[in-house]
Amino acid sequence: MRLVPDPNPPRLRVLWVSLGAIAVALLIAGAVFAAYGLSPLEAYRTMLQGTLTDWKGLSEVLRRTIPLLLVGAGLTLAFRAQFFNIGAEGQLLMGAIAGGGVALFLPLPPLLSLPAMFLAGVLLGGAWALLAAWLRSRLGVNEILSTLMLNYVAQYVLIYLINGPWKGQNVRGFLYSDEFAPYEQLPTLPGTLVHWPTLLLGVVLALALQVLLTRTTLGYELRVVGENPGAARYAGISVPRVVLVMAIITGGLAGLAGVGEVAGIHHRLLEPAQISLGYGFTAVIVAWLARGNPALVLVTAPLMGIILAGGDLLKISLNMPFRVIDVFSGVMLLCLIASEIFVRNRVRWGRR
Amino acid sequence: MEEIWNALGRALSFGTPLLLASLGAVINERAGVVNLGVEGMMAVGALAGFAVAYGSGAGDGNLYFAVAAAAGAGVLASLLHAFAAITLRANQFVSGLALTMIGLGVAGLLGKRFEGFPLFNQAPEWPFTVGVVLLALGLAFVLAYTRLGLVLRSVGENPAAADALGIDVVRVRYLAVAFGGALAGLAGAFLSLAYRPSWTDGMTVGLGWIAVALVIFVGWSPLRAIGGAVFFGLLYYLQFRLQGQSGIPTEFFAAMPYLLVIVVLALAGLRRVQGAAPEALGQPYQRGER
Numbered sequence: 001m002r003l004v005p006d007p008n009p010p011r012l013r014v015l016w017v018s019l020g021a022i023a024v025a026l027l028i029a030g031a032v033f034a035a036y037g038l039s040p041l042e043a044y045r046t047m048l049q050g051t052l053t054d055w056k057g058l059s060e061v062l063r064r065t066i067p068l069l070l071v072g073a074g075l076t077l078a079f080r081a082q083f084f085n086i087g088a089e090g091q092l093l094m095g096a097i098a099g100g101g102v103a104l105f106l107p108l109p110p111l112l113s114l115p116a117m118f119l120a121g122v123l124l125g126g127a128w129a130l131l132a133a134w135l136r137s138r139l140g141v142n143e144i145l146s147t148l149m150l151n152y153v154a155q156y157v158l159i160y161l162i163n164g165p166w167k168g169q170n171v172r173g174f175l176y177s178d179e180f181a182p183y184e185q186l187p188t189l190p191g192t193l194v195h196w197p198t199l200l201l202g203v204v205l206a207l208a209l210q211v212l213l214t215r216t217t218l219g220y221e222l223r224v225v226g227e228n229p230g231a232a233r234y235a236g237i238s239v240p241r242v243v244l245v246m247a248i249i250t251g252g253l254a255g256l257a258g259v260g261e262v263a264g265i266h267h268r269l270l271e272p273a274q275i276s277l278g279y280g281f282t283a284v285i286v287a288w289l290a291r292g293n294p295a296l297v298l299v300t301a302p303l304m305g306i307i308l309a310g311g312d313l314l315k316i317s318l319n320m321p322f323r324v325i326d327v328f329s330g331v332m333l334l335c336l337i338a339s340e341i342f343v344r345n346r347v348r349w350g351r352r
Numbered sequence: 353m354e355e356i357w358n359a360l361g362r363a364l365s366f367g368t369p370l371l372l373a374s375l376g377a378v379i380n381e382r383a384g385v386v387n388l389g390v391e392g393m394m395a396v397g398a399l400a401g402f403a404v405a406y407g408s409g410a411g412d413g414n415l416y417f418a419v420a421a422a423a424g425a426g427v428l429a430s431l432l433h434a435f436a437a438i439t440l441r442a443n444q445f446v447s448g449l450a451l452t453m454i455g456l457g458v459a460g461l462l463g464k465r466f467e468g469f470p471l472f473n474q475a476p477e478w479p480f481t482v483g484v485v486l487l488a489l490g491l492a493f494v495l496a497y498t499r500l501g502l503v504l505r506s507v508g509e510n511p512a513a514a515d516a517l518g519i520d521v522v523r524v525r526y527l528a529v530a531f532g533g534a535l536a537g538l539a540g541a542f543l544s545l546a547y548r549p550s551w552t553d554g555m556t557v558g559l560g561w562i563a564v565a566l567v568i569f570v571g572w573s574p575l576r577a578i579g580g581a582v583f584f585g586l587l588y589y590l591q592f593r594l595q596g597q598s599g600i601p602t603e604f605f606a607a608m609p610y611l612l613v614i615v616v617l618a619l620a621g622l623r624r625v626q627g628a629a630p631e632a633l634g635q636p637y638q639r640g641e642r
Contacts, residue, residue, distance in 0.1 A: 036461050086449060135614070139621030144388065144445050145565060146617065149610040152558065156607035164601060281453065321553065323460030330392075330453030337446050338436040 003345035014343055018289060021339035025332040032327050038318065046317060047310030057309070059192035063265070065305035066195065067092065067257040067279040069202035072286030072297040073209050074253030080213065080292045081226045081246045085129060087147025088254040089280025090154035093272055094128045095121035095255025096262045097158055100177060100269040103184040104166065110183035117184065118259050125255015126248040128154065133247035137240040151280070155272040162269050177269035186264035195264025198257075205253065209294035222246055254280065273322070277308055281329050288336050359589055365547065367585030368481045369394070369539035373563035374570070374577050375488055376535030381567055382495065383528035384508035384632040385437060388448030390536045391560025392455020393429045397537025398544035399459040400425035402551040405471055415475050419541050426537020427530045429455055434529040438522055441636035452560070460553040471549035480542045491574040504528060508630035511637040521637050536560065558609050565613040568620050571628040587612065
């Protein structure tokens, strides 16, 4: 077997390799389930039956899709600029904190409340990513490590707030804030947790980012910076500026998703693990599968939504530890990046 | 005086797993391979060690086997990364991150049945601590003065030249990654057999990430890693010491290791330590077509 480099892989091969990687990942995750003492077939049957066969299951998938869509679309931009933002989880939580803070403490006319919450979420989420981008531009701090560490920091900031100054009046031992006022809550599709305004926003923003990336100067600069930083500098593009703008967009979208979760589903601030089911990490896979195309996230986000909703079912109905999601995400991520070599090369059988 | 000795002792005990894991990472990074999976390999090692030591009941397993199992589990986990990053030339950073998720996930899943059981055949801490300091000295010597060290460094600095001299780059890198995995597994064993003889999900508490950052902070030097590990060990000790006594919220102390990693990396950036990084660090090696 020989590998022949192919700089412009046909789309069909990209599709087949991606599907193959997902299949291998499901096999490996199945082996882990078997080692845990659960038949992989039963695990996957539970996941699929619970998510795709009725409206209730589908609405759960849709609910998980919303944050994946927003965060994933933002991450495609980051990855295009070769900025490996692994910290969307923390940016999402900071967004939730900012939105929650506005809802709880800023007296605003009801009509302005929700827009102000979203704006605050975008700003703080963006700032959280900006910090990592700045550290990289200025001090050469690896952004994978810094964004990852900022995830943990964001978690503890949130826990501190709901355990201390922002703890609700009537929540007894629970780590909750007070509930948001009715006009600070997003409407949902009847009988579900699908907060449709955020979903709509996600679809529009994913398409808008596609236009930004392919039709504007900023998008062009961003692609050049990602593909060839040396050439970018030579062409007079300010690399730090592009990276900083990109960080604000990618962090801002994660922050927006965080506001959507608390304003649409929980209506209060609560523990990090309850606000986010690892959306930030799963969105990395969403963005990778979309191969840096924001619009393609419209397809890959629901796909990972099925995995998240299904994983949640395994947790609830089969009483498995929450780590089951980590197994899925990790194995899938590994298989996807390992399969990259079969995208960029053609396989030739036999010797020369 | 006694207080100081006590503090130093605790610092060494916190520093032991840090030093173990970062020495392993120093070696695989000197060969040009970054492995961000340390935290995951540590978790897998901690679980494997505990499972073997636990045996059929409350601790009738052989501790030597347990330590060996932890190292073996670390090696197995690291080979996943080696295969993806070396053979398939995947992005090393993302592959290591995936390994951490897999390691934490698999250990959390398979370790559920052990959760909450104490281990009665506890291992002593000092053999780990003494062993790891000797290992650091040994590795420093090997890297600086032996042919093996030269081979390892050349693979990390200029793999093409090493290849031209007849060194099997892929094999050296695989062995270096496996060595890193073994040491990360041992660091896990220290936690689950000696430091806190039990298994709990998440018992690695971010030590793996600090070990990764430490490698950069000490400029890829095994000798300086000793000092770095004691320094961080001291900080950990202070964190636990001050936790109950001050008016500072506990969440701040819990977040401190992670903040410290960022601070340490920023300091390393200020001191321009990155210049000491192996030249080919993070880059997959592909032999040119002849």
